[in-house]
Amino acid sequence: PRRAGDRAAVEAGLLPGLLPFGRGIDEAGAQSLGWGELPERGLDAKQMIEAAASGELKALVVGGVDVRDFDEPAAVRDALDEVPFLVSLEVRASEITDRADVVLPVAPAVEKNGTYINWEGRLRPFGQARSATSLTDRDVLVRLAEEFDADLGITTLSDLYTEVNPLMEWDGDPQDFTPASAQAPAVAGQGQVVLTSHKPMIDAGRLQDGAPWLAGSARRPVLLASAATLAAAGITPGADATLETERGTITLPAAIADLPDSVAWVPECSTGSVIHENLGGVGTVATLRATQEVAR
Structure with a gap:
C-alpha cells in the first residue's frame, strides 16, 4: 500500500x-x-x-x-x-x-x-x-x-x-484465522525474468490528467535488475532493454539495482511502462533482451 x-x-x-x-x-x-x-x-x-x-x-x-x-x-x-x-x-x-x-x-x-x-x-x-x-x-x-x-x-x-x-475502538475476540496457501513462485528460464513492480508516487495515473507540470516532476521510468541479470542478457547499464511477453513489450533504459537474479522491476503505470496492458501482472515471466535498433 x-x-x-x-x-x-x-x-x-x-x-x-x-x-x-x-x-x-x-x-x-x-x-x-x-x-x-x-x-x-x-x-x-x-x-x-x-x-x-x-x-x-x-x-x-x-x-x-x-x-x-x-x-x-x-x-x-x-x-x-x-x-x-x-x-x-x-x-x-x-x-x-x-x-x-x-x-x-x-x-x-x-x-x-x-x-x-x-x-x-x-x-x-x-x-x-x-x-x-x-x-x-x-x-x-x-x-x-x-x-x-x-x-x-x-x-x-x-x-x-x-x-x-x-x-x-473495537476490541472484541476475532474469528479464527485461516491461512491461505501461497502459490508456487514463477520460475524464469534461460533469457527470462520474473516481473515485479509497484507504482511510484507520481506516475501516469489519472490524477495527473490536465496537470503536465506535476506529471513532469515524476521520476524517469527505468528497468531495474541485478548486474548479473543484465550481463546475462547482454545489456549494458544505461542502454535500452526490452521485456516481452505474449501480450506485448516494454522498452526502458536499464539500471543496476539490489534485486535477486532473474528478476526485473519496471513501474506499474508510468509513461512507457503500463505493465498490465503490455506484459501482465506481477509474477509474470518475461523475456529480457537488449533492444535491437531497426535499420531504416
Missing part, C-alpha cells in the same frame, strides 16, 4: 472484501458494534467483471476506477461493453464515462469535507476548500439506493461517522 487510504482500509478490516471480515468480526461482533445483522457478502471486483461479461449482471455502478489497474484490462473493457446498463461516478472523463449510459459527476476533495487516516492511525479531518453544490459520492450512492427502496444508513456524514467510529 502506498497511500494513507490503504492503511485506513486495512485498519477498518476492508481487506479482502468490502465487509470487515478481514478483521474477523462475526455476527456477535457486529451486534456489539450496534450494526445489527450483517448482510451477505457481495461479489468482489473480479466476480463483477466476470458476471457482467457473461450477461449474468445487468447493471454496474463504477466509481473512480482505472481500467489499467486490473490484471486483464482488455477483459474489463469487454465486460463494460457487454453490461446492459453502466453508471459512472467520476470527477473527470475516463474510459468508463466513454462507455457509460449515465454519468453522475461527484465532488472532488476540494468541494467536500471528510477525514483521512494517516499511516500513524491519526484522524486528519479536512474542510471544504471551494464553494460548490456538487454532490459527494456518498450522496449519490444514497440517492441511487433510495430509488430501489434501500436505506444505506449514511444519509449524512455524521451517520457514517456514527457507524464507523465504534470500529476504531
